[in-house]
Amino acid sequence: MRGRKEYNLQEMAIESIYRDKTVVEKLVKKIRETSLKRPVRIMHVCGTHENVISRFGLRDLLPENVDVIAGPGCPVCVCPGQDIEFAVELGLKEKAVIATFGDMIKVPSQRGSLADARAQGADIRVIYGPFDVIKIAGENPAREVVLFAVGFETTACGVASLIQQPNLPENLSAFVSHRLIPPSMEFLLGVGDLCIDGFLIPGHVATVMGLEQYQLFPEAYRMPTVAAGFEPVDVIMGILAILRQINEGAPKCENVYQRAVQVQGNTKAQMAMKEVFDIAPAYWRGIGKIPRSGLKLKEKYKMRDARCRFDAAGTWDLGLGTGICQPPASSLQPQPLHDINPGCSCHLIMIGKIKPTECPLFGATCVPEAPYGPCMVSMDGTCRVWYKYKRKL
Numbered sequence: 256m257r258g259r260k261e262y263n264l265q266e267m268a269i270e271s272i273y274r275d276k277t278v279v280e281k282l283v284k285k286i287r288e289t290s291l292k293r294p295v296r297i298m299h300v301c302g303t304h305e306n307v308i309s310r311f312g313l314r315d316l317l318p319e320n321v322d323v324i325a326g327p328g329c330p331v332c333v334c335p336g337q338d339i340e341f342a343v344e345l346g347l348k349e350k351a352v353i354a355t356f357g358d359m360i361k362v363p364s365q366r367g368s369l370a371d372a373r374a375q376g377a378d379i380r381v382i383y384g385p386f387d388v389i390k391i392a393g394e395n396p397a398r399e400v401v402l403f404a405v406g407f408e409t410t411a412c413g414v415a416s417l418i419q420q421p422n423l424p425e426n427l428s429a430f431v432s433h434r435l436i437p438p439s440m441e442f443l444l445g446v447g448d449l450c451i452d453g454f455l456i457p458g459h460v461a462t463v464m465g466l467e468q469y470q471l472f473p474e475a476y477r478m479p480t481v482a483a484g485f486e487p488v489d490v491i492m493g494i495l496a497i498l499r500q501i502n503e504g505a506p507k508c509e510n511v512y513q514r515a516v517q518v519q520g521n522t523k524a525q526m527a528m529k530e531v532f533d534i535a536p537a538y539w540r541g542i543g544k545i546p547r548s549g550l551k552l553k554e555k556y557k558m559r560d561a562r563c564r565f566d567a568a569g570t571w572d573l574g575l576g577t578g579i580c581q582p583p584a585s586s587l588q589p590q591p592l593h594d595i596n597p598g599c600s601c602h603l604i605m606i607g608k609i610k611p612t613e614c615p616l617f618g619a620t621c622v623p624e625a626p627y628g629p630c631m632v633s634m635d636g637t638c639r640v641w642y643k644y645k646r647k648l
Contacts, residue, residue, distance in 0.1 A: 272488070273484070273486030273487065273488040273489060274311075274486055274487055274488065275488065278488050279316070279487050279488060279491055282488065282491040282492060282495055283316045283317070283491060285495055286317065286318065286321065286491070286494060286495050286498060287318050289495070289498045289499065289502060290502065291320055291321070291498065291501070291502070293320070294319075294320040294321075294322065295320060295321050295322070295452045295453070295497075295498065295501060296322045296323075296324055296450050296451055296452050296607075297321070297322070297323050297324070297451075297452060297453045297454070297455055297494060297497055298323075298324050298325070298326045298443070298451045298453075298454055298455070298607055299323065299324075299325060299326060299328060299454075299455040299456075299457075300326040300327060300328040300436055300439065300440060300454070300455075300456065300457060301328040301455075301456070301457035301459075301460075301635075302328045302329040302332075302633065302634070302635020302636065302637070302640070303328075303457065303459070303485050303635060304325075304328065304455060304457065304483070304485065304490060305325045305328065305635070305637055305640045306634070306635065306640050307485055307486065307487060307489075307490050308323060308490060309640045309641060309643075309644040309645070310644055311487045312644075313487060313490055313491065316491075317494070321494070321498065323455070323494065324607035325604070325605075325607060325637045326439070326440070326443060326605070326606065326607050327439050327443075327539060327542065327605045327606060328436075328457065328635065329605075329629075329630065329633050329635040329636045329637065330405055330406045330407050330410070330433075330434060330635075331356075331358045331359055331362055331405060331629065331632060331633035331635065331636065332362075332540065332601065332605060332629040332630050332632070332633060332635075332636050332637075333434060333439075333539040333540045333541070333542065333605065333629075334359070334362065334405050334432050334434075334540060334629070335432070335538040335539070335540045335594055336363075336364040336365055336540060336594025337364075337538070337594065338403075338405075338430070338432045339359075339362055339363075339364035339366075339368065339369065340364045340365060340366040341430065341566070342355070342369060342372075342401070342403045342430060343364065343366050343367060343368075343369060343371075343372045343377070344366070345399075345401055345430070345561065345565055346369070346372045346373075346377030346378065346379060347372055347375060347376070347377050349399065349565055350377075350378075350398065350399075351378075351398065351399040351400065351401045351565075352378045352379075352380060352391060352392075352395055352398055352399070352400045352401065353369065353372075353377065353378065353379050353380065353401050353403055354380040354381075354382045354387065354388045354391055354400060354401065354402050354403065355369065355379070355380075355381070355382065355402070355403035355404075355405065356381070356382065356383075356405065356406070356410075357381045358632060358633040358634060358635070359403065359405055360373075360379065360381065361626060361632050362626075362629050362632045362633075363596070363626060363627070363628075363629065363632075364594065365594070369403075378398075382402075384413065385402060385404065385410075385413045385414045385416070385417040386413075386417055388400060388402045388417070388427060389417075389420075389423065389424065389427070392423075392424035392426050392427040393424055395426070396424070396426060397426075398426060399426050399428065399564070400424070400426055400427050400428070401428050401429070401430050401561045402414070402417075402427070402428070402429040402430065403430050403432065404429050404430065404431045404432060404433060405432045405433070406433055406434075407433065407434055407435065407436055407457075407460055408433075408435060408436065408460045408463050408464050408528070409459045409460055409462075409463055410433070411433040411528055411532070411550055412463055412521070412524035412525075412527055412528050414429060414431065414433070414531075415524075415527040415528045415530065415531040415532060416524075416527050417429075418531045418552065418556055418559055419527060419530065419531060423559070427559070428558075428559050428560060428561040428564050429552065429559055429560065429561060430560075430561035430562065431532075431550055431551060431552055431560070432549075433532075433549065433550040434537060434539065434548055434549055434550075435534070435547070435548050435549065435550070436456070436457065436460050437468050437469060437471070438545050438546060438547050438548035439539065439542075439545055439548055440454055440456075440472065441471070441472075441476075442542070442545045442548070443606060443607075444476055444478070446606060448608075449606060449607060449608060451478070451607075452478075452479070452497075452501060453478060453479035453480065453481070453497035453498075453500070453501065453506075454469075454472060454478060454479070454480045454481070454497075455481055455483055455490070455493045455494065455497065456469060456480060456481065456482050456483070457482075458482055458483055458484045458485060458489070458512040458515055458516055459485075459515075461482040461510070461512065461516045461520065462512075462515050462516050462517075462520065462521060463520055463521050463524050463525070464520045464521075464525065465516075465517065465518055465519045465520025465521075465525075466482060466508050466510060466516070466518050466520070467518070467519075467520075469482075469508045470508050472506075472508070473506035473507045473508055477506050478506055479496075479497045479500035479501055479506045479507070479509075480506070480507075480508045480509070481493045481496045481497050481500075481508075481509045481510075481511060482508075482509070482510045482511065482512050482516050483511050483512050484511075484512040484514070484515060489511065489512060492511045493511050493512075496509050496511055528550070530553075531552065531553060531556060532550040532551065532552060532553065533550070533551050533552075533553050534547050534549070534550060535547070535549045535550065535551045536548065536549065537549020537550075539605075540594050540595070540601075540602075540605075540629060541594065541595045541601050541602030541605055541629075542602065542605065542606065595628070596627055596628060598615070598616060598620075598627075599614070599616060599621070599627055599628040600613070600614035600615075600616070600617075600628070601614075601628035601629055601630045601638070604630050604637050604638060605630065605637070610641070611630070611637055611638040611641040611642070612641065612645070614628075614638070616628070617631075617638060617641075617642070618642060621638065622642065623639055623642060623643075626639075
């Protein structure tokens with residue numbers, strides 16, 4: 256009880272500071288006093304940032320010439336349809352136990368969702384952390400257990416730590432569908448008619464990976480880049496920092512989430528990832544193949560790789576080749592791929608070209624109870640967030 260009480264007091268202290276209305280108003284006043292020569296578009300690449308912005312109505316506080324748009328910051332949303340189809344096949348045809356995070360269950364694909372597969376008899380388990388699969392594998396020694404590992408760097412380090420563990424059950428493997436944030440940011444800068452003036456980067460990814468990998472953006476692209484936390488004051492501070500950099504003409508990689516983010520990041524987590532994974536080109540749902548944006552298990556861990564166990568012939572095109580490949584020229588103007596349903600606008604929403612309310616299916620054909628597109632499934636999906644909070648306004 257003592258520990259829980261101390262946690263509550265700490266949580267209340269954080270809320271009192273970083274959700275303080277007076278502090279937010281003072282920061283917003285500074286934003287409004289910032290003299291901008293033109294309209295500015297800031298992109299965040301984090302579903303949690305979108306939750307904070309929408310939940311607390313932060314966009315409504317900003318001047319009209321400052322627009323904050325959502326990028327591909329939801330790992331569930333960008334998980335390719337073919338990856339889900341492969342997991343469905345493993346559950347239905349191979350009778351493997353598929354363990355994954357809860358927000359993956361209802362994501363649609365051409366062969367249905369994992370929820371559909373479960374309704375057809377597949378054994379689909381929801382886990383809360385990668386290490387949960389050890390118990391599941393131990394309790395089912397006669398069956399193959401597959402961890403469907405989806406997420407950005409923040410979850411990839413946990414999966415890496417799992418794979419490093421000695422004496423893992425022999426029936427346990429991982430189907431890795433991790434994606435890396437910085438390559439997607441660089442890709443978006445090549446989309447011709449997408450104007451971005453600054454990046455708000457996710458604090459939890461920066462906590463793991465540090466800031467070095469983001470130095471590319473101010474140095475090579477003259478792009479203000481700021482790491483921010485997940486409370487209203489954090490986000491507004493991040494926006495203000497970007498606007499100041501624009502005004503001063505001095506772009507840099509700045510950290511306004513210093514209570515959690517260190518420049519070097521979590522070096523132990525980085526070492527685990529480097530030990531377990533190779534960087535590879537990877538498909539992003541509705542966007543295409545982005546160079547060096549995915550992770551795959553190293554050769555030394557191939558017996559833990561579900562691809563090796565179940566797809567030895569390589570009949571599934573999962574986009575994880577070797578070396579560096581360049582995306583096709585057409586991918587610079589993202590088009591609906593086979594993993595985006597006809598009429599769905601998720602591919603445009605994920606790169607910030609349109610807002611969810613500009614999709615004709617939003618709130619009608621596509622709702623959280625029956626998601627038509629991937630952005631309506633996860634709590635970090637832009638459409639799901641807008642549906643939840645816009646309906647309350």
